[in-house]
Amino acid sequence: MTPRSFKRIAVAGIVAATGLAIAAGPASANPKPSVTVPVRLISINDFHGNLEPPTGSGGAIVNESGVSVPAGGAAYMATHLKSLVNQNSAVVAAGDLIGASPLISAAYHDEPTVELLSKLGLSVSSVGNHEFDEGLTELKRIQNGGCHPTDGCSPAGEWQGAGYQYLGANVLQESNDRYALPPIAIKKINGVNVGFIGLVTQTTPTIVTASGIAGLKFSEEVESGNRAAALLRRAGVKAIVALVHEGDQITPNQSPDACPVTPGAGTRIAQGLSADVDLVIMGHSHQAYICKTTDPAGNDRFYTQGSSFGRVLTTIDFKVDKKTGEVVRSSVVADNHVVTRDVTADPVISQFVQTWKDRVSTVANKAIGNITADLTRAAGPSGETALGDVIADAQLEATKTGGNAEIALMNPGGVRADLTYAPSGSEGAGVVTYGEAFTVQPFNNLMQVVTLTGAKLDALLEQQWQNGGATTRILQPSASLTYTMSLSQPIGSRISDIKINGVPVTDTQSIRVAANNFLVGGGDGFSVFKDGTDLWSGPLDIDAFVAYLGAHSPIAPPAVNRITVAG
Template identity: 60%
Template sequence: MSRPRTLLACAAATIAAAGLAAPPAAAGPAPTTPVRLLALNDFHGNLEPPSGSSGTAVDESGATVPAGGAAYIAAHLKALRNRNTLTVAQGDLIGASPLISAAYHDEPTVQFLGDIGVTASAVGNHEFDEGLGELKRIQHGGCHPVDGCSPAGKWRGAKFDYLSANVLHEATGRPVMKPWTIRRVNGARIGIIGVVTKTTPTIVTPDGVKGLTFQDEVEAANRSARELRRRGVRAMVLLVHEGDQVKPGSKPDECGTVPGVGTAIAQKADPDIDVVLSGHTHQQYVCSVQGPDGRPRLYSSGSSFGRVITKVDFRVDRRTGDIVRSTLAGDNRVVTRDVRPHRPTEKFVQRWKDRVAPVANRPVGKITADITRKPSPAGETALGDLVADAQLASMRDRGAQVALMNPGGVRTDLVHKASGSEGDGVVTYGEAFAVQPFSNIVGVASLTGERLDALLEQQWTSAGEKILQPSANLRFTIDRSRPVGDRVSAITVDGAPVDPAATYKVAANNFLLGGGDGFTVFTDDKNPVLGPIDLDGFVAYLTAQGTVSPPPLNRISGG
């Protein structure tokens, strides 16, 4: 059992008596009512227990333990829930999902989340992967306009509210979804506000956010707080799909954050917001930050893929309706697999697993060892290299000379140990899908050598570092000690130094080609040549190679 992290010790108040008569009895403490929040973030449709490094978490003792899986989430939630409980989420519940969920447009995941009692969730950037129309269908119901109804029949819509206070229609300036909601629990009214990172347009394909404006998170949260106050709501929780990184090895309840955008939002948000639950960065932390009025409030995040449940306990003053800040206590609970799984959820997951099995279990290739996303000192990964090689192969017939892959688009490791009955080393379609779940299109952009150099310099921005993964015939050196904008050198293609004036045809997915992750140089080519879906190219490459070994990490030198 982990110990809750409490923000403030309770303080005793003394009331002085006045007059000559015997002093009246001291006023008792204000009557309060208990409330418990349980929260998930960045679930990404992981109904089955995630595999590889995505399926472990650092626990309170500092040990790395298996974690996650819908049946275990349901079991832990059942043990944690009481009659005073609200269950919420901080976005990216869907999108970049394993095939069991993605094959049915994440309806199984949203059904599961409703069944376990989620009542409200911020939208995440991945909720916009298929555009606003699809998000609204997930919210309100109806069959998919292209693929029709799933085997479960007509989709009835989410049982919880998606909240997006800072996502507005470009034409009207009105919110595209509810900005906030009010929930009653144990006699208390709790206002819940949802916002998503304002960087969403840079990390989602342009079609996914067409016609939308992503406002500053704090500005939108504060506007919603004012609206809640006008309705007499004083207890407020902000669900924000944005967060911070942490120091390596941080335990669930540690505040090991490297303060960044998430902390800034938590510090600047309206003083009446008592709790800030975050996500997006896939980290675990429980912190106390000071709001604009100098009072502390809880700020936390619960990892990703259903590996951690955040529990927040507090009491609400029945007279004022506000949260008593001194009672706030946060506790990140690892979703361990050493408990009895929730049987109804097990059956639910198995039903969807059986439905997708004919596709998911088809062998597409073999590997000789784990091929992972573990980076070299330079930031190169074996799996990123493999994906880049596959994309180059898929676009050779369209003139591609080299390929580059964004690291965030490689979602999980390829593990040598069999996940089912397919045998060790066999890669199934479902496993390949888990690596490349976005259905992006691979294309080719024409860039001069000078602009290729400029593109590689965009691996460092004010938002941090994102090292592009190169195909085998593209080499370069990085030096992080040099100023941003002058860190890349010795670029070669097929062993020859890049000519600044020559034109090179660079394969990449349409997310990058549209300037995603800040790689705006790709947009120099206004008419890139488009090819297959990235997953189709990846599967074809694995099949053509027969057996693949982890590529050596020698394409990016330096550090």
């Protein structure tokens, strides 16, 4: 079914299901004063399966007073959520609830996380790009139920499906332009109908492995959102909320209630969506902000985001006119609540998390190596990080035999957490467990090696600056690769002095380059990888990392000097 045909035939079904009437009756000669009812939405985004309190830099956030505080953890989130829920509220989300998850959730294909969110009353969510990590068929299994086709049922028994609905108004089947997922949902909240549109970043094909989005295409967000909004209006729904898995970056260390955004894709969508859309709830960029813009009709419109990993809950309060069904825009108030850990953890959710922790503990608690100090994602002037360098070294070591790799490159977005020297449990200071390593490298990507010429390697490194320089992704290099970047030069001419093991690279020489299959498939915009030849596939990236930690412990943070920054 195409988006247009869906609009033509689905309205009747929506009307029948909700009891809505599209045709309006004659106006009263003596209209009564407007009566409004309050509605509260409580939103989350980018939870990424963080059932346990996240650690490292991902386990803290700057609060309203400008102080960095520990935040997150499902049991603490449940306590905060209970204090915010009332009879007028609904819990909603903006995607990436699963995928790139710690082992406690990922080991069971994120069923524990989906069960948790269902228990907490989540009613509807947009899909995020990570909902497609294991493909559409797996996402539909998560939505509808049934045991995993390869791994079978989890220790909890047959999977019953999500208690909430995933939406994707711009996720289409490539073969026929039909919706791959429901584009909209209508929820009755405090006696009034509120319509929800789900949208995911149109860049999803560049940031998800090719197998995960096979057979799908992701259309532009504003056009798709406006088409869905028109469908809701035809169904008689006038209070409309867009759940959008896309967002902006911010000036760091600001209050979560501030609006220090650098306008980007998130602002573009928030400003471009039809005036029929009253609120825009965002995700993807893992930032916290409360912003206001104007819609195409000149009306004020809030757009918000609630950080990531369950560290923030966003409340949006507004009134709906019972007669017209419209949101009273002047009534909208939004607030980001930090999920602090200075409250009593919810005992039921604490036990739920502990149950899954016990189930995975044999694997998760296994010590695999040691570090002498924190290995972090804190970037030097070039964008190089100590942890990224260690991962690249591990990938090179794992692909030398068989793949004949000479250098390795790691995408920074695939490094999901820091390795901290302080113990996270009973393992002892400096001990790295399998669970901690998996949290750093959770994608189970396959290591691959391709041959590139020196000229192609140079072109690949130039792709670290994309969208006219608006997007920068510095590939983390193995110790065998050094080069100079000159940021004052135009994009396309910034890389020079490339060397492998100290020997200058020529344009015509052949180089065996190792990377994960996401990058080799052209992910993150590194399309030059697809020009590689003589493809070889090796171990999983997590296995390479674990083996390296075991063989080289204790590991000290390396100097981040493989990339030289020139003026």
